[in-house]
Amino acid sequence: MSQAVSTYEGWYVYHDFRKIDWNKWKSINPSEREQMIQELLETIQKWSSVENNRKGSFGQYAILGHKADLLFVHLRPTIDELNEVKLQFDKLDFADVTSTPYSFTSVVELSSYTIPPGTDPFSDPAFRERLEPILPKTQYVCFYPMNKRRLGDDNWYMLSVEERRKMMKSHGMIGRSYAGRVRQIITGAIGFDDWEWGVSLFSDDPLTFKKLVTEMRFDEVSARFGEFGPFYVGCRLTSDGLTSLLSDNIK
Numbered sequence: 001m002s003q004a005v006s007t008y009e010g011w012y013v014y015h016d017f018r019k020i021d022w023n024k025w026k027s028i029n030p031s032e033r034e035q036m037i038q039e040l041l042e043t044i045q046k047w048s049s050v051e052n053n054r055k056g057s058f059g060q061y062a063i064l065g066h067k068a069d070l071l072f073v074h075l076r077p078t079i080d081e082l083n084e085v086k087l088q089f090d091k092l093d094f095a096d097v098t099s100t101p102y103s104f105t106s107v108v109e110l111s112s113y114t115i116p117p118g119t120d121p122f123s124d125p126a127f128r129e130r131l132e133p134i135l136p137k138t139q140y141v142c143f144y145p146m147n148k149r150r151l152g153d154d155n156w157y158m159l160s161v162e163e164r165r166k167m168m169k170s171h172g173m174i175g176r177s178y179a180g181r182v183r184q185i186i187t188g189a190i191g192f193d194d195w196e197w198g199v200s201l202f203s204d205d206p207l208t209f210k211k212l213v214t215e216m217r218f219d220e221v222s223a224r225f226g227e228f229g230p231f232y233v234g235c236r237l238t239s240d241g242l243t244s245l246l247s248d249n250i251k
């Protein structure tokens with residue numbers, strides 16, 4: 001049996017993808033729509049306020065393509081709070097014009113591959129901040145779930161910890177060459193969701209996602225072991241942005 005990797009967990013994360021039923025939304029009279037937006041914004045205000053005392057983080061995005069229209073990302077210290085947040089949304093009148101084409105439940109995860117044995121990572125205060133991250137306020141987000149393959153000789157879970165560490169080191173080096181251009185939050189979902197990890201990338205230039213993911217595809221750990229779910233790309237929304245997405249040019 002190979003030795004399991006030890007991991008450090010931080011805040012729990014809920015990626016809530018929403019699709020808007022535009023026919024239904026447009027059939028509602030304007031004053032009622034206005035009221036529904038206000039109610040939504042008040043709830044969002046509450047969700048965002050957790051960042052003030054570092055009790056979590058919140059981000060909202062407009063998603064491109066047919067797979068979803070909106071993405072709400074919640075980070076909270078407990079999974080119970082994520083459940084509350086989910087129900088708070090579902091009880092809003094606005095929820096009645098949306099559906100959930102995708103969601104992902106996971107927890108911020110840092111693994112020990114690149115931590116020298118015998119050192120306490122918590123001696124660096126930045127380590128806790130990485131486990132409890134405030135979502136970067138970049139213009140663009142990219143999210144996808146992934147697995148590590150278990151097939152014949154390409155079985156990640158049968159490799160020795162040294163082999164895995166070597167590959168993760170190379171992976172981390174590529175990642176670090178994107179420092180300042182992209183931020184990543186890796187969340188672990190084993191036992192929580194249908195894929196093993198969620199990858200959330202943040203950048204002010206969407207092309208950076210393509211460049212980084214392409215470069216990693218050629219690196220051994222992704223080339224041999226990476227299996228990927230659906231990709232989502234989106235633009236960060238302010239409250240005003242969300243209001244105009246829902247109100248501008250509505251006939």
Ligand code: 76R
Nearest residue numbers: 111113114168172175176184186197199213216217222226
């Ligand atoms: O956290 C660290 O800085 C240590 C190095 C590191 C680890 C251990 C690291 C760095 N990652 C780690 C773990 Mn990563 N990462 C991905 C993807 O599309 C693909 O091919 C893969 C998706 C991207 C784009 C990415 C980016 N990473 C992991 C794990 C857990 C593996 C396990 O435990 O088996 C996964 C699934 C994963 C996937 N990674 C970085 C990045 C970037 C940009 C970095 C540099 C981070 C930095 O230095 O700030």
